[in-house]
Amino acid sequence: MNLRREAFLDRVKERGEYDSLQEAERAARVVLALLGAHLVGEVRAQLAARLPEDFALILLNPLQSAEPLPPERFVRATAAWIEGATEQTAAWDVSAVLSTAADAAGDDLLGQILLQLPAGYDLLFGRPQPA
Template identity: 85%
Template structure:
């Protein structure tokens, strides 16, 4: 089931404790654009199908990444794209957005997404996996 735009943003705003919807939207756009560069094929399409259309389009037309970034570099890249962000605030942004994504997609699809990502992303999604 696809979350509506307002509902998705509302969840991100709550999780990230953002003062405005604009802040939540900016974080969601940057994180999903970076995430889209890390996912390929059917998995990216399945994730996009569960997101509101505006965010699905961002995911399907991602920023280009030469290689999958380890989680700490993903956070640094997020910080670079959000004006005034630090690694600490970017970690917060990434976790707020990806935890909402994890809740929206369910465990089966999340497991498939994590298989395409470097080790450690489970923590960014707020779903630590047993080692």
């Protein structure tokens, strides 16, 4: 089930407590571009299929990452791409976007996504996994 763009951004805006949809969209673009560099193959394609089209394209044409970033460096990279961001605000951005993406993905796909990522991303997606 593909989320409509407005519904997706409304959720990100609410979770990130942004003043505008523009801010929510900026966060979504950066976070999904970074996430896309960490996912490969069928898992990335399946997640893209569940996102609004323009965000799906960002996920499928990601920023290049030399190696998978651990969660804290993922947050730092997000901060570097968002003007005026701090690590604290970037952590908020990442969480707002990834928790919304997790809802779109559903539990089964999210489980496969987490297998492709370094340990600790379950918390960024707002879905702590049992150890």
